[in-house]
Amino acid sequence: MTTETPNLSEATDANKAAWNASAHLHGTGAGWEALLQAASESGFSTFDACLTETLSALDLNGKRAVQVGCNNGRELLSLASFGAVPAAGIDQSGAFLDQARVLAEAAQIAPDWIEANIYDLPSDIGTFDFVLITIGVLNWMPDLPRFFEIVAGLMAPGAQLVIYETHPVLEMFDYEAETPFEPSFNYFQTAPLSATETFSYDGVDHGEGAVSYWYFHTMGEIVTSCVQAGLKIMRLTEHGHSNREPEYDIYAGRAAQLPMSYTLLASRDG
Template identity: 35%
Template sequence: MDDYLSVNRANWDERAPAHAKAQSYGVARYRADPDHLSDVVRFDRELLGDVSGLRGVHLQCHIGTDTLSLHRLGARMSGLDFSAASLAEARSLAASTGADIDYHESDVYSALDVLEPGGYDLVYTGVGALCWLPSIERWADVVAGLLRPGGRLFVRDGHPVLYSLDETREPLTPRFPYFERAEPLVWEEAGTYADADSRFEHTTTHSWNHGLGETVTALLDRGFQLTRLVEHRSAPWEALPGHMVLDDVPVLGGAVPEWRLRDERDRIPLTFTAAAVRP
């Protein structure tokens, strides 16, 4: 089973430098504007609330744009990722912007080996993270182990309904498992969603879906109190090419560009936000 780590890591090591150069990640804007925040963090800023002074950790932080954004909102941030190449980009971005962020190389399930157990006020997980983990129960164990009593989890991710759809069919049709299963979905992709011109050597990835009920129940079983669960009609990436349009979504203090269904926008949820507190 652990072979998925080496397979996925090889792919993400290639994605990292491509994403650092991609217009969609906009790394140069963080260096040019000390107040710039990622669209992902801006989208959820009202739901996220005040994070100033909190000791936070961003799991599966990739190249660190959301991590830096949380730092700019006043949190004392750490980042964790299993890709050395991603962390190199994240550290470079933090150093070039004068941000005091410590980064740690580890897969999620080994996070408690490199991070302080019970030492965090906030665990943050961003878009496109949970699908790379085979077990949502093990993820919930890690989150519970990292948070101090009273600490909180905040996650926005792709909705499992979205991940079950086959965008190559018209109309959109469920094809892939909605619920978690032991066997991964195996994908072959020459490039990356962030840069259509990129071509990689390591093109195979393994992923899993996790039903929304499975994710929430995993947290409830560990004593978490769910404080927020919101399903959204938009996503920050073109998750269903050919079926979506880019639109401005109103958020606290302005708007952010997000992708919505071109037709019948109320048909399905595309992403969700969940927040929970460890008593």
């Protein structure tokens, strides 16, 4: 990894290319076939126990839901099991949205799949009753205040937002480092990290890929950006478990426990 400072357009274009280049690794094989089969079954959900508990405590029945950074759509489709209407998934990777359409067909659900840069959304998307953002989305965002302004614009009066993300403190650590329990990165780092590793979740090194840019955001920046966008934070819960790749589990279950993930619940005034 190296540190560079691209502008917003350069960063988002690069990240789109990197995700499109890796999509083929996720749409084939036993894992994909199992996901496809699961999507066709009643009660389909890919959410872990933590997010399931959060969503179960909300009244999502009949609420039109959008997911920002929906990847292959599995999580948006999972919202149907909580009574929500999976209305739209937004992602800039057309290759992953192609997979989302296949999963949606298996689930017999027909959301709108919107291929777009979140900073340049079409003007006719409309608003929704519920917005979901999960792991990894915020760290791809060069401009967090602008991002939250756009998210707030997707929310109808009274709408709710759930963010289930990696904790910024965990972003300081590198499980591949020689000393993985010592911080590798500055919590307050503002320059992004650029990398060329191909994205995958199977624990296999697939070699070099397109360049991508990963941004550090402190918890203060996340909360402040959310509030300044006009949203009311209802709850912020920090967790000692990881919602990332299994390699991060080395940081869990320790006597001096790091915060590893968090859940933020916010709303827009009616």
